[in-house]
Amino acid sequence: MYPFNYHRPGSLADAVKLAGADEAKIMAGGMTLLPTMKQRLAAPSDIVDLNALGLSGIKVEGGKVTIGAMTRHADVAGSAELKKAIPALAELAGMIGDPMVRHRGTIGGSVANDDPAADYPSACLALGATIVTNTREIAADDFFVGLFETALQPGEIITKIIFPVPEKANYQKFRNPASRYAIVGVFVAKFAAGVRVAVTGAGSGGVFRQTDFEAALSKDFSAKAIEGIQQSPDSLNSDIHADAAYRAHLIGVMARRAVEAAK
Numbered sequence: 001m002y003p004f005n006y007h008r009p010g011s012l013a014d015a016v017k018l019a020g021a022d023e024a025k026i027m028a029g030g031m032t033l034l035p036t037m038k039q040r041l042a043a044p045s046d047i048v049d050l051n052a053l054g055l056s057g058i059k060v061e062g063g064k065v066t067i068g069a070m071t072r073h074a075d076v077a078g079s080a081e082l083k084k085a086i087p088a089l090a091e092l093a094g095m096i097g098d099p100m101v102r103h104r105g106t107i108g109g110s111v112a113n114d115d116p117a118a119d120y121p122s123a124c125l126a127l128g129a130t131i132v133t134n135t136r137e138i139a140a141d142d143f144f145v146g147l148f149e150t151a152l153q154p155g156e157i158i159t160k161i162i163f164p165v166p167e168k169a170n171y172q173k174f175r176n177p178a179s180r181y182a183i184v185g186v187f188v189a190k191f192a193a194g195v196r197v198a199v200t201g202a203g204s205g206g207v208f209r210q211t212d213f214e215a216a217l218s219k220d221f222s223a224k225a226i227e228g229i230q231q232s233p234d235s236l237n238s239d240i241h242a243d244a245a246y247r248a249h250l251i252g253v254m255a256r257r258a259v260e261a262a263k
Contacts, residue, residue, distance in 0.1 A: 002043040008052050012157065016134055018048045020155035026050060028070060028109030031101055055108070055159055060085045063165050069108025069158040073097070076107060086127070087263060088169035088187070092119050095173055097180050108158040111143075114150050114206060116237075117181040121207040123163070123171065125198035126187035130162040146205050166191050168221070168262040172254040173201075176241055183242050186210075186254035188262060194218040197255060202236050202247040213255055223256040 009015040019026050025044035027033050028051075036042040055070040060081045067076065076082060076093035083090045096102055096110075096119055110120045111131060124131065124140040131138045133156045143151050152158070166189040173185040182201030189196045195217040197210040216225045231251040233244035242250070 001037050002040060004037075004044055005046045006049065007046060008049040010052050012053055012055075012134055012159070015048055015050060015053060016155055016157060018046065019157065021046050024048055026112070026157060028112070029072070029101075029105035031097075031105040031109065032113050032115065050157070056106075058082055060165075065089070065163040065165060066160055067107055067163070068160050069111075070106050071108075073102040073105050073107065073110075074099075077102065085165050086163060086169060088171050088189075089123055089127070089163065092123055092171040092173075092187070095119060095171075095175070095180070107161060111161065112150060112152060112158050114144055114148055115181075116147050116203065116206045117176075117183070117185075117201040119171070119173065119182060119185055119200060122182075122185050122187040122198040122200040124161065125207055125209060126189040126196045127163045127166060127169065128189075128191075128196060129164075131158055132160045132162060133158050141209075144207050149206075164191070170258040170262040172258040172261065174250050174254060184247050184250040184254055186251060186258050188213075188217070188255060188258040190217070190221055190262060195221060199251055202251055204235050204237050210251065210255065217259065221259065221262075223259045226252065226255060226259070 007018045023045035026048050056068040058079045059066045065085050073093045073096045077090050110118050129140045131143050138151050169189040171187040173182045184202045185200040187198045195214050197213040200207045212229050213226050231248040233248040236244035236247045238244045
């Protein structure tokens with residue numbers, strides 16, 4: 001690990017100022033940043049720790065769930081309010097990593113990092129979430145730009161994420177047995193206006209919406225409605241865990257399971 005300056009600001013304004021420094025990195029749970037620093041794959045000049053800002057908590061109100069950016073995965077998974085409002089989101093959080101990761105990692109950190117195999121981006125995209133920062137509100141459809149790339153500007157900090165409450169939703173993941181990252185994960189959410197389906201772990205450009213499934217499920221919310229729809233393997237990942245054709249097959253399997261389990 002290379003030397004760096006450590007900061008633990010007590011206000012959002014101070015954090016934003018510090019984060020604007022050259023080569024500075026923002027740290028939430030540190031689940032990705034710290035390992036890459038230990039491997040000398042990242043060498044930030046400054047670390048801006050957000051853990052003293054109080055940006056945590058879950059609130060259910062007016063058909064929306066608001067989750068503070070620094071809320072731990074374990075708290076999302078264990079929230080009684082969330083289990084009533086969007087049980088699929090609580091269940092998703094309980095699938096992340098292992099107990100150490102769930103008790104340290106944060107929802108805001110995961111969304112900002114936008115790992116192509118992470119779980120939360122699929123929930124944000126399928127639920128049509130709004131990512132709120134210190135300067136603006138960004139629709140999930142506009143937030144995820146590519147591999148480890150988002151619409152966040154330098155020094156911009158996520159403060160909370162707002163999720164509309166769906167009629168039904170579910171998340172199904174075919175996980176890597178070692179890392180528990182999604183080889184393929186599919187989040188399905190049914191709203192009065194239609195169905196949204198988001199896929200993680202499979203796309204070479206990161207999380208994406210499966211619009212063919214969405215159209216079919218909006219007419220008939222049943223697993224049978226998407227049985228004959230094939231996901232193209234074009235633009236899907238191929239690696240040591242699964243090739244593009246297998247991931248294409250898994251997307252259909254996980255989507256049908258999610259529809260069947262939606263509640």
